[in-house]
Amino acid sequence: MASPQGTSPLTQRELIDTYFMDHRVQVLELAAYLDRLDRAAALDGEDDFRLRATREALAVLTDGEKDRTLRAQMIFSDPRTDLLPSLDRKGALGAYDADSAES
């Protein structure tokens, strides 16, 4: 469902007045995380599927289109519905690694 305009009871101005500071710090935290990756002792994670997904999701945030949360969720998600033949590990990793996925 495309997020319908008008479902938030607060106006844009009210949302900004109430939540700007909360989200300002989140933007800075993300920026600092990316800077930290640039300053890392070794640049050995550029191809990491989690970093790739993060960069792809960040692009969604600024593309000017709607439903950013849903689209970011799908970037991190395994889009397939076929069953794994057996359990490979107990926990999830947070992002789908298409390169190492079993077919």
Add this chain to the structure above:
Amino acid sequence: MEYVDLHAHMVSRTTDDYRRMAMTGCVAVTEPAFWAGYDHPSAAVFADYFDRLTDFEPKRAAAVGIEHYTWLCLNPKEGEDRALAREVIDLIPGFLDRPNVLGIGEIGLNRVTRNELATFVDHVELALEHEQLIHIHTPHLEDKYKGTRVIVETLAADGRIDPSRVMVDHAEEHTIEMILEHGFWTGLTLYPTTKVSPGRAIDMVEIYGPERICVASACDWGDSDPLAVPALVLEMRRRGHPETLIRQVVYANPVEFLGQSPKFALARRERETTTG
């Protein structure tokens, strides 16, 4: 404001947490059987666990005026072990008559394997055979979309399933629509990092409407907050929502879903109050 925490793993929480929940308006919790953070070594351990869920925890909750209800199963993280699953499923009917058991749960999928799905289906059969409500865990993070799709499609293909008696929990932005459009109830779990924040939960209530949506803390042994539901109440007020809507989400909706079990006393009392 009074609220029901529909998903709280109180075996992992302290009596202080029960007290703080009561002080912030919690009148009832429902506790699904879950993964303890390690695999249970045998079915006998599950019998002990079910005994705790149906005897010790209700007493601990009652001491601070909270009604405690529970759901029984072998959880999805252990669903790969088919032999253990069969043993545990055989145990469950012996507990279903206990006064605080509302149904089968939290069943579902973890990594979405063939064995996990077979164990999930066995639990659904058990619920149908004993006319129990069903509470479903959907997988976390990158597995959530595929796991939720498999669960929803499996249940939708079974004509015996009444979706109004099924709660598909842990919904997020990319799964809530498929759950609601098939007629199931859904839960938004207010759990840091891996699930949804109060702000995102409110977004989904605003976009999809409050019908068939419940919220819960899913507090357990991990980083989690047993006061997540009252935190959502506060946030809904900041977002300009009326008290009637807030009450529907945190109280009336869970009472309506859980009240389909005759054991859920809160719904019985609500009906008696309404009818005078």
